[in-house]
Amino acid sequence: MDTIKLTIDNRTVEVPKGTTILKAAAQMGIKIPTLCNFELEGLALKNHPGGCRVCVVEVAGRRNLAPACITECMPDMVVKTNSLRAVNARRTVLELMLSDHPNDCLQCPKSGKCELQALAADMGIRDIPYKGEQSHYPITLSPSIVRDESKCIMCRRCEAVCHEYQTVGAIGAVDRGFPAVVSTAFGEDLIDTNCIFCGQCIAVCPVGALSEVDHTARILRDIANPDVKTCVQVAPAVRVALGEEFGMPAGSIVTGKIAAALKAIGFDYVFDTDWSADLTIMEEGTEFIQRIKAYLAGDKNVKIPLMTSCCPAWVNFYEKFYPELREYPSTAKSPQGMFGATVKSYFAEKIGVARENLVSVSVMPCVAKKYECEREELKVNGNPDVDYSITTRELARLIKICNIDFTTLPEAKFDSPLGESTGAAVIFGVTGGVMEAALRTAVEVLTGKTLPKIDFEEVRGLEGLREATVSVPGVADVKVAVAYGMKNARVIMEQIKAGNCPYHFVEVMACPGGCIDGAGQPYHHGDASIVKARYAAIYKADREMPLRKSHENPEIISIYKEFYGEPCSEKSHHLLHTHYFDKKIKFDIEK
Amino acid sequence: MCGSKVNISEANYLKIKEICASFNNNPGDLINVLHKTQDHFGYLPVEVQKVVAECLGIPATRVYGVVSFYSFFTMKPKGKYAISVCLGTACYVKGGEKILDALKSELKISEGEVTPDGKFSIDVLRCVGACGLAPVMTINGKTYGRLVPEDVKGILAEYAD
Numbered sequence: 068m069d070t071i072k073l074t075i076d077n078r079t080v081e082v083p084k085g086t087t088i089l090k091a092a093a094q095m096g097i098k099i100p101t102l103c104n105f106e107l108e109g110l111a112l113k114n115h116p117g118g119c120r121v122c123v124v125e126v127a128g129r130r131n132l133a134p135a136c137i138t139e140c141m142p143d144m145v146v147k148t149n150s151l152r153a154v155n156a157r158r159t160v161l162e163l164m165l166s167d168h169p170n171d172c173l174q175c176p177k178s179g180k181c182e183l184q185a186l187a188a189d190m191g192i193r194d195i196p197y198k199g200e201q202s203h204y205p206i207t208l209s210p211s212i213v214r215d216e217s218k219c220i221m222c223r224r225c226e227a228v229c230h231e232y233q234t235v236g237a238i239g240a241v242d243r244g245f246p247a248v249v250s251t252a253f254g255e256d257l258i259d260t261n262c263i264f265c266g267q268c269i270a271v272c273p274v275g276a277l278s279e280v281d282h283t284a285r286i287l288r289d290i291a292n293p294d295v296k297t298c299v300q301v302a303p304a305v306r307v308a309l310g311e312e313f314g315m316p317a318g319s320i321v322t323g324k325i326a327a328a329l330k331a332i333g334f335d336y337v338f339d340t341d342w343s344a345d346l347t348i349m350e351e352g353t354e355f356i357q358r359i360k361a362y363l364a365g366d367k368n369v370k371i372p373l374m375t376s377c378c379p380a381w382v383n384f385y386e387k388f389y390p391e392l393r394e395y396p397s398t399a400k401s402p403q404g405m406f407g408a409t410v411k412s413y414f415a416e417k418i419g420v421a422r423e424n425l426v427s428v429s430v431m432p433c434v435a436k437k438y439e440c441e442r443e444e445l446k447v448n449g450n451p452d453v454d455y456s457i458t459t460r461e462l463a464r465l466i467k468i469c470n471i472d473f474t475t476l477p478e479a480k481f482d483s484p485l486g487e488s489t490g491a492a493v494i495f496g497v498t499g500g501v502m503e504a505a506l507r508t509a510v511e512v513l514t515g516k517t518l519p520k521i522d523f524e525e526v527r528g529l530e531g532l533r534e535a536t537v538s539v540p541g542v543a544d545v546k547v548a549v550a551y552g553m554k555n556a557r558v559i560m561e562q563i564k565a566g567n568c569p570y571h572f573v574e575v576m577a578c579p580g581g582c583i584d585g586a587g588q589p590y591h592h593g594d595a596s597i598v599k600a601r602y603a604a605i606y607k608a609d610r611e612m613p614l615r616k617s618h619e620n621p622e623i624i625s626i627y628k629e630f631y632g633e634p635c636s637e638k639s640h641h642l643l644h645t646h647y648f649d650k651k652i653k654f655d656i657e658k
Numbered sequence: 659m660c661g662s663k664v665n666i667s668e669a670n671y672l673k674i675k676e677i678c679a680s681f682n683n684n685p686g687d688l689i690n691v692l693h694k695t696q697d698h699f700g701y702l703p704v705e706v707q708k709v710v711a712e713c714l715g716i717p718a719t720r721v722y723g724v725v726s727f728y729s730f731f732t733m734k735p736k737g738k739y740a741i742s743v744c745l746g747t748a749c750y751v752k753g754g755e756k757i758l759d760a761l762k763s764e765l766k767i768s769e770g771e772v773t774p775d776g777k778f779s780i781d782v783l784r785c786v787g788a789c790g791l792a793p794v795m796t797i798n799g800k801t802y803g804r805l806v807p808e809d810v811k812g813i814l815a816e817y818a819d
Binding site: 230235236237238239240241242243251252253260261652653654655656657658 | 663664665666667668671704707708709711712716717718719720721722723726727728
């Protein structure tokens with residue numbers, strides 16, 4: 068490989084050709100501040116516009132300062148990252164940015180997690196010498212995402228993930244000069260755009276311009292209300308990330324602490340979404356078995372590949388972009404949805420509480436789940452199966468509001484009967500996990516034999532689009548694909564449209580690496596090692612479970628015996644399955 | 659529960675499709691498509707931009723991003739007679755602003771607006787490449803040069819229909 072020698076801050080360094088000054092400096096332990104520059108290495112998220120100019124450095128022999136994030140190293144280059152000129156320029160850039168920023172840090176949802184705030188602190192900004200006009204835009208709401216464009220610093224990270232990673236393009240830079248801002252087309256509400264509410268814009272926004280709809284106050288009110296019972300479910304990916312909010316290392320598994328914290332907060336019943344993830348496998352796995360059997364028997368009408376449907380942003384995507392293919396995804400509700408439907412029917416009946424008096428809350432690594440809660444088809448007489456959903460970050464705030472010392476909190480168990488789960492459920496939190504969990508059950512059912520090895524390593528990994536062939540002896544070689552990010556999902560949808568999709572079963576997730584990097588998770592600020600630690604923790608949690616196949620979960624076996632009958636029965640179709648809508652933007656053409 | 663709807667007449671829809679098709683629906687020709695579309699409609703209302711986005715297979719934010727960035731593109735309808743007053747350096751120095759003020763008080767509208775009868779609209783632009791004739795204005799592409807505010811009334815009278 069060609070390498071280049073150069074000098075940065077009086078020290079020489081050798082780097083591969085094509086390396087930016089920013090990365091060469093990082094390699095030497097020199098941390099040049101950045102703002103618009105963003106990369107989640109190995110996970111397909113990136114933004115390198117070289118626009119904010121916070122990373123400018125002095126290069127000997129050049130008239131202008133150079134942005135380190137997009138300037139490539141050249142042989143014998145002499146770079147100063149901390150010369151008076153570079154530091155002053157950086158400060159001016161920051162001061163100008165702050166001069167058009169609301170600076171209401173104390174009330175800002177990003178306070179303490181804001182990269183602009185951190186940069187101002189690091190640079191020791193004590194005064195903003197530029198007094199002038201400020202941008203004022205109204206705060207706009209949607210079921211999931213809150214936009215406060217007055218805080219937008221035009222780094223355009225959100226635009227990059229929305230357009231390039233998700234190929235949605237709901238938000239983008241509009242206008243020019245001072246009023247330029249990232250917004251929707253024509254200033255429309257997000258709900259009227261193609262937005263799929265994945266929320267990755269929130270996950271990458273360095274400031275408080277994008278945040279999630281906050282339901283923490285509502286939870287406290289409901290818990291204090293003597294007329295209602297409250298129950299809560301916790302998604303798989305939350306247990307490998309929440310610890311970060313309390314200073315624990317990334318990848319800490321805090322399942323028992325979460326159960327204890329939710330009980331301390333005052334929920335009447337603390338259950339686990341992992342339980343309903345196992346239930347999802349029973350329903351979706353059965354649907355797969357039915358479809359593949361029909362397909363192999365020559366049925367031309369059966370929709371193959373079966374696609375997973377647990378990711379709510381993915382559901383929004385195919386309803387808005389590929390409604391004509393909406394019969395391919397499984398009709399099985401998401402684990403959140405199955406839990407909600409069961410808790411408001413079976414469980415409400417069991418404890419003798421009317422569904423209107425049972426508040427069902429979910430803790431999700433996700434902001435699209437907030438939108439899912441509001442779907443009309445997931446309500447009974449206007450009463451939602453899941454009343455509302457909070458993110459991992461909101462749960463952290465709730466724990467702090469309730470004066471709970473999370474790190475020293477003794478572990479507790481989830482309540483029964485919707486609290487027992489298997490390793491197959493916990494891997495729902497990672498890309499490839501739903502596929503693997505489904506295979507663990509489907510292959511055993513199809514062959515009638517116990518799997519000799521239940522780790523389907525071939526569907527694991529952090530590549531955005533992966534494929535594998537799983538041999539099911541006596542049945543078929545099942546071709547599967549796993550995708551995350553809508554750019555990758557689009558590849559498979561286009562194959563289906565063209566009639567050349569080679570797969571039988573496809574898993575799709577919207578967020579990088581799956582739910583472990585869901586938009587409701589603690590902010591990673593572009594540090595991919597955090598996401599990778601969560602990834603490893605999910606598989607560790609799986610290995611440590613006594614049961615690792617959904618169909619062996621005793622509480623799943625008993626709910627079928629007691630309530631649902633069998634997978635894909637009439638009752639489960641009524642409560643655990645859903646249908647999808649055509650939400651493509653229509654042109655109403657008048658003759 | 660279905661997606662949002664865009665209302666547009668069939669003739670307009672087909673015209674936009676035709677313009678986009680003349681550029682092979684190539685997203686790289688967005689600016690050219692918008693030029694032609696604005697030539698035809700006089701302006702670029704929301705529904706027109708949405709059809710352009712659909713034809714070129716790009717998000718509406720991309721179209722709106724370009725339309726809102728370039729001052730040449732407008733989302734407001736223009737009058738039957740579109741007046742453009744040059745306020746480029748030469749015209750400005752030679753009193754272009756006084757011509758603009760005369761037009762505004764004569765027509766009782768501001769720049770970027772259309773008279774209630776839809777007849778005239780006033781826009782400001784920067785340099786039409788006729789600095790030698792400064793100050794300059796154009797009406798539907800016809801150039802009027804070496805203007806003084808007193809000329810305005812007479813010129814508008816030419817468009818009395």
